[in-house]
Amino acid sequence: EAQVTQNPRYLITVTGKKLTVTCSQNMNHEYMSWYRQDPGLGLRQIYYSMNVEVTDKGDVPEGYKVSRKEKRNFPLILESPSPNQTSLYFCASYRKTGNTEAFFGQGTRLTVV
Amino acid sequence: AQSVTQLGSHVSVSEGALVLLRCNYSSSVPPYLFWYVQYPNQGLQLLLKYTSAATLVKGINGFEAEFKKSETSFHLTKPSAHMSDAAEYFCAVSEGMDSSNTGKLIFGQGTTLQVKP
Numbered sequence: 001e002a003q004v005t006q007n008p009r010y011l012i013t014v015t016g017k018k019l020t021v022t023c024s025q026n027m028n029h030e031y032m033s034w035y036r037q038d039p040g041l042g043l044r045q046i047y048y049s050m051n052v053e054v055t056d057k058g059d060v061p062e063g064y065k066v067s068r069k070e071k072r073n074f075p076l077i078l079e080s081p082s083p084n085q086t087s088l089y090f091c092a093s094y095r096k097t098g099n100t101e102a103f104f105g106q107g108t109r110l111t112v113v
Numbered sequence: 114a115q116s117v118t119q120l121g122s123h124v125s126v127s128e129g130a131l132v133l134l135r136c137n138y139s140s141s142v143p144p145y146l147f148w149y150v151q152y153p154n155q156g157l158q159l160l161l162k163y164t165s166a167a168t169l170v171k172g173i174n175g176f177e178a179e180f181k182k183s184e185t186s187f188h189l190t191k192p193s194a195h196m197s198d199a200a201e202y203f204c205a206v207s208e209g210m211d212s213s214n215t216g217k218l219i220f221g222q223g224t225t226l227q228v229k230p
Contacts, residue, residue, distance in 0.1 A: 004156075033218065040122065042203065042222035043157075058217075090156060094218070101147065102205075102218055104156040
């Protein structure tokens with residue numbers, strides 16, 4: 001079954017404690033991306049990757065890091081989380097042609113206290 | 114640069130009434146356009162997509178959308194709303210990936226559809 005798997009689904013952490021949200025896809029997609037979803041703001045892109053070892057900033061990259069060492073995995077790293085990073089996060093993957101659908105993970109609801 | 118605007122953050126209709134969710138885009142090249150739906154506590158799933166074939170696109174659950182280049186619009190419609198259609202809907206645009214663009218998928222701000230009995 002084609003899918004994007006995110007873990008964990010829910011996470012509560014304290015300010016400054018490093019965390020990683022994992023994302024894995026089984027469709028051999030070139031393109032992977034992280035979004036955060038906040039009320040009234042839609043989905044905003046944090047970082048994206050066009051292929052292995054190729055990553056770039058999206059619209060709201062501050063406070064986040066990513067890596068793409070393997071095609072299937074695209075973890076999101078918060079080195080020092082702050083309360084303004086409390087949000088719902090989605091990972092997505094799709095083919096680089098752009099005319100096929102993006103597949104989304106189920107989301108990670110992060111709360112930073 | 115590509116962008117997407119969804120008119121109306123909340124739309125309320127009665128069960129059985131027409132659903133119309135508006136989406137306008139800007140793109141420097143012929144775009145690929147998508148509508149996604151998000152049910153509570155779930156990820157996004159594809160409703161339908163336009164990829165330069167037919168301008169009227171039919172999707173799942175009775176939804177359809179029409180690509181109008183002259184109006185730069187891709188509005189989503191459904192003739193008769195059902196209670197199960199209550200969700201958040203996102204319009205998105207992509208230009209594909211080649212030497213001149215990055216293939217980013219840009220989303221609108223979302224429209225919450227409420228269906229009243």
